Amino acid sequence: MQHTLIAIVENKPGVLNRVASLFRRRNFNIESLNVGHTDRKDISRMTIVINSEEADARRVEANLYKLVNVLDVHDVTNQPAVIRDLALIKVKAGIDQRAEIANLASIFRGRIVDVAAESVIVEITGTEDKIESLVELLRPFGILEMVRTGQVAMLRGGYEPVRHTPGAGSNGFHPEEELEVD
Amino acid sequence: MKLSGAEILWECLVREGVEVVFGIPGGANMPIYDAMLKYPVHHVLVRHEQGAAHMADGYARASGKVGVALATSGPGATNLVTGIAAAMMDSSPVVFITGQVAAHLIGGDAFQETDVTGITLPITKHNYLITRADEIARAVREAFYIARTGRPGPVLIDICKNAQIEKTEFVYPEKIELPGYKPPRTAPKKDLIKAAQMIKESKRPLILAGHGLLISRAYREMQELAHRAHIPVAMTLLGIGSMPASDPLNLGMMGMHGEAYCNLAIQNADLLIALGMRFDDRVTGNLKTYAPHAKKIHVEIDPSEVHKNVVVDLPLVGDLKAVLTDLLPYVEEARHDEWFAQINEWRADTDERDIIYWPDDGKLYTAHVIRSIWEATNGQATITTGVGQHQMWAAQYYRFEEPYRFITSGGAGAMGFGVPAALGVWFTDKSRDVWVIDGDGSFQMTQAELATIVQEGASIKIAIMNNHFLGMVRQWQEFFFESRYSATYLSGPDFVKLGEAYGIPARRITKPEEVMDALRFANQTPGPVLLDFWVEQEEAVYPMVPSGADLHNMIRRPKRQQVASAQATS
Ligand SMILES: Cc1ncc(C[n+]2csc(CCOP(=O)(O)OP(=O)(O)O)c2C)c(N)n1
Ligand SMILES: [Mg+2]
Numbered sequence: 001m002q003h004t005l006i007a008i009v010e011n012k013p014g015v016l017n018r019v020a021s022l023f024r025r026r027n028f029n030i031e032s033l034n035v036g037h038t039d040r041k042d043i044s045r046m047t048i049v050i051n052s053e054e055a056d057a058r059r060v061e062a063n064l065y066k067l068v069n070v071l072d073v074h075d076v077t078n079q080p081a082v083i084r085d086l087a088l089i090k091v092k093a094g095i096d097q098r099a100e101i102a103n104l105a106s107i108f109r110g111r112i113v114d115v116a117a118e119s120v121i122v123e124i125t126g127t128e129d130k131i132e133s134l135v136e137l138l139r140p141f142g143i144l145e146m147v148r149t150g151q152v153a154m155l156r157g158g159y160e161p162v163r164h165t166p167g168a169g170s171n172g173f174h175p176e177e178e179l180e181v182d
Numbered sequence: 183m184k185l186s187g188a189e190i191l192w193e194c195l196v197r198e199g200v201e202v203v204f205g206i207p208g209g210a211n212m213p214i215y216d217a218m219l220k221y222p223v224h225h226v227l228v229r230h231e232q233g234a235a236h237m238a239d240g241y242a243r244a245s246g247k248v249g250v251a252l253a254t255s256g257p258g259a260t261n262l263v264t265g266i267a268a269a270m271m272d273s274s275p276v277v278f279i280t281g282q283v284a285a286h287l288i289g290g291d292a293f294q295e296t297d298v299t300g301i302t303l304p305i306t307k308h309n310y311l312i313t314r315a316d317e318i319a320r321a322v323r324e325a326f327y328i329a330r331t332g333r334p335g336p337v338l339i340d341i342c343k344n345a346q347i348e349k350t351e352f353v354y355p356e357k358i359e360l361p362g363y364k365p366p367r368t369a370p371k372k373d374l375i376k377a378a379q380m381i382k383e384s385k386r387p388l389i390l391a392g393h394g395l396l397i398s399r400a401y402r403e404m405q406e407l408a409h410r411a412h413i414p415v416a417m418t419l420l421g422i423g424s425m426p427a428s429d430p431l432n433l434g435m436m437g438m439h440g441e442a443y444c445n446l447a448i449q450n451a452d453l454l455i456a457l458g459m460r461f462d463d464r465v466t467g468n469l470k471t472y473a474p475h476a477k478k479i480h481v482e483i484d485p486s487e488v489h490k491n492v493v494v495d496l497p498l499v500g501d502l503k504a505v506l507t508d509l510l511p512y513v514e515e516a517r518h519d520e521w522f523a524q525i526n527e528w529r530a531d532t533d534e535r536d537i538i539y540w541p542d543d544g545k546l547y548t549a550h551v552i553r554s555i556w557e558a559t560n561g562q563a564t565i566t567t568g569v570g571q572h573q574m575w576a577a578q579y580y581r582f583e584e585p586y587r588f589i590t591s592g593g594a595g596a597m598g599f600g601v602p603a604a605l606g607v608w609f610t611d612k613s614r615d616v617w618v619i620d621g622d623g624s625f626q627m628t629q630a631e632l633a634t635i636v637q638e639g640a641s642i643k644i645a646i647m648n649n650h651f652l653g654m655v656r657q658w659q660e661f662f663f664e665s666r667y668s669a670t671y672l673s674g675p676d677f678v679k680l681g682e683a684y685g686i687p688a689r690r691i692t693k694p695e696e697v698m699d700a701l702r703f704a705n706q707t708p709g710p711v712l713l714d715f716w717v718e719q720e721e722a723v724y725p726m727v728p729s730g731a732d733l734h735n736m737i738r739r740p741k742r743q744q745v746a747s748a749q750a751t752s
Contacts, residue, residue: 013311
């Protein structure tokens with residue numbers, strides 16, 4: 001099944017590479033990985049969607065924790081969360097098709113953001129299902145090009161993030177009290 | 183005060199308590215080597231960077247302190263790779279410092295440019311690419327901290343040449359800021375109480391003692407637990423030394439070449455208490471049939487190890503020393519006499535089969551040589567090994583009473599570990615009695631470090647178990663490939679002459695009656711000694727759990743009478 005994880009990471013060179021390398025090394029299959037800025041310049045946020053068994057999702061989470069630049073990981077699968085994907089779809093459209101396409105797009109709260117002689121670009125934001133439905137409706141016109149951002153997710157207000165990894169989060173120790181070796 | 187990046191590096195190393203480093207200079211780290219001359223750090227010039235890596239690793243394993251190895255860019259750094267991987271697999275705290283081409287040349291395939299942080303990403307706990315002098319102090323501070331805390335491991339710092347040369351204000355970062363790095367400390371109280379309850383209810387408990395007990399210095403707490411609740415202890419290869427071999431609760435080594443009674447105890451236990459071990463395939467065999475009757479408690483500092491290979495009933499994530507210390511007050515005294523009676527029955531059968539109790543038949547067996555080394559060193563030596571049959575026999579027949587005395591490459595199984603690791607061990611305490619029990623194949627992989635040993639005047643005794651074979655591979659060919667010996671015979675060289683070429687007194691031993699005399703010679707000769715034991719060529723290590731087989735389906739040692747009759751007919 002699909003699991004959606006949020007990783008809060010330090011915004012440092014190579015962090016994306018570390019995360020991607022982890023997936024490759026541990027043989028985890030990612031469906032989508034989205035990285036972007038947060039309100040803080042020094043922190044980025046990743047939304048990771050994997051298609052795997054429960055146990056593997058836990059392993060991804062625990063392994064992410066092991067990366068020194070990863071600050072927090074939580075699981076929004078089956079949680080009250082806002083999950084969005086953005087797609088740009090370039091559709092073949094002459095003058096006669098534009099109105100119909102604009103109509104379809106607006107049913108899905110999408111819109112036309114570019115018009116050329118032979119094509120239009122439709123922008124749509126929403127859940128995966130919604131985007132896929134629109135794509136299917138646009139397919140008969142001829143899809144010339146398409147891009148999707150992959151999922152981004154955010155827990156709804158008033159809910160606590162779910163962390164599965166034992167020992168993660170609050171249990172950390174501070175440098176001053178590091179383990180003494182006798 | 184303004185210092186060059188290279189000077190800042192040494193300032194920081196000295197502050198970390200570094201007394202010895204192992205390495206080789208080259209174009210991209212010459213400023214580091216030049217600055218080194220001003221600092222009170224002893225440099226050991228190795229002959230191959232793999233040697234430097236294993237030395238730093240051996241130093242770290244024997245002392246718990248962070249080892250340090252240096253190399254230049256490109257081939258210097260790539261030569262470290264095997265050693266880095268070995269340190270990673272066995273959670274050994276080593277800081278590797280490599281030179282890199284100048285920052286403005288990076289990505290342009292400059293002379294001796296290799297993407298070392300890229301190559302070592304999966305085999306380090308963390309790594310750094312440093313392009314400016316003012317990044318060095320913080321990186322070194324963090325690297326040592328990351329290397330030695332939590333689950334220890336290697337950290338690599340790749341320093342561009344311009345950063346070594348540039349001058350900048352030196353400010354030592356007293357505080358470490360690693361918001362994403364918080365090793366867990368101890369388990370929640372309710373889980374500790376639950377663990378104690380599981381121990382109390384168990385009739386056939388068993389402790390699986392791993393390397394974590396040594397790393398966390400928690401072996402005394404483990405011994406206390408075992409004695410208080412009367413629990414037998416099975417050790418992993420790297421857990422050896424966590425309980426004295428002579429302790430009646432100690433069952434010895436588990437796994438592929440573990441004792442039969444030890445593996446049978448695992449398969450029949452109703453509770454496994456796994457301490458700082460990771461259920462590697464070499465100790466579990468077939469996971470589907472592994473310890474089928476046992477509930478499992480797993481004490482482990484690395485959360486990603488929990489449920490990785492074996493799904494456990496109760497994970498206690500935290501530092502072993504803290505968890506065991508917190509657990510002990512809840513553990514009640516108990517007796518498990520029936521369980522021990524059962525184990526002792528299995529044990530009697532094992533003893534009867536054991537080669538060590540055979541009378542002298544005129545042949546030189548590795549097991550006997552190793553037992554003699556144990557006697558000649560009063561069981562007090564620190565032993566390093568290569569990888570192969572001799573390594574397994576060393577684990578079986580040298581009886582370790584103390585921790586940190588058996589230093590071997592477990593997870594990576596890196597041949598060539600023995601000689602350089604021994605030199606690293608020697609540097610932790612020069613009065614230490616250090617022996618290498620090596621294979622003729624493993625020895626040749628890093629034998630160039632004999633020169634380093636001589637140059638350093640290190641008193642290291644090297645005993646080569648020379649079976650003229652890549653013995654362990656030969657054994658697998660014998661058992662699983664119908665004795666087709668493909669590329670496993672080794673014809674030479676003459677190790678005695680080789681030793682002498684390096685200025686090392688050396689002897690060849692071919693008969694059992696020569697063994698004790700040669701060991702006396704080694705003990706009485708100051709400095710390094712090399713002993714070339716021509717042991718039986720086609721002996722096999724028993725028992726053996728074939729790779730992936732059920733842990734209880736071991737190939738047992740042939741019974742004595744069977745061996746005797748087999749010999750009579752051959
Ligand atoms: C670097 C490396 N290459 C190959 C192997 C595979 N291997 C495992 S044991 C072994 C034979 C070791 O021979 P030797 O050192 O003579 O020890 P013996 O088994 O004969 O005691 C080999 C080739 C390895 N572990 N490490
Ligand atoms: Mg050999």
